[in-house]
Amino acid sequence: DVKVTQSSRYLVKRTGEKVFLECVQDMDHENMFWYRQDPGLGLRLIYFSYDVKMKEKGDIPEGYSVSREKKERFSLILESASTNQTSMYLCASSFLQAINEQFFGPGTRLTVL
């Protein structure tokens, strides 16, 4: 079974803190994605990576950065957390070709106070 794991299910941080969300996949997928999910807005893509050290901005990259030093690991970084970044964060991975479905992690519910 493909597994995508995320470092935390629930996280509570304070405004201004630096926050790291980690995602690991075990299927040798080239593509990895970070989304945020908010009620009524669906999934919005934050960043995407198709290879080690490669990254592309998604629809809402402001306030976020990413790191992909190893193929299996994709980290999302909130440099200075703000209350409007309170959300559910979902990581996903897939093989390179567009015909392939994505596999999602369980999500991290982040609350910024």
Added chain:
Amino acid sequence: AQSVAQPEDQVNVAEGNPLTVKCTYSVSGNPYLFWYVQYPNRGLQFLLKYITGDNLVKGSYGFEAEFNKSQTSFHLKKPSALVSDSALYFCAVRDTTSSGGSYIPTFGRGTSLIVHP
């Protein structure tokens, strides 16, 4: 550009009745289409996909979807709903003619399916 619409925020159906969750799409070329399900406090799980060939696609948990090119639709269906099917359903599309962005699917906003006992 690619886009997808799920016109219903919520669908209510009685257990044992057939269900349909609607999805329409817009692409420049041919679409790859996907359905995912999300149970409460969980990530999304893949249900089924249309790539090419037979317009009726069968997937997990008894779900199927019908690709209709003339109506640009890919509605999700199940002949007999279960209470355990209650979840959030997402449709996604990739445009096969997009270069660069073809790895990145566009998701609909999701439809909440509620199956009443």
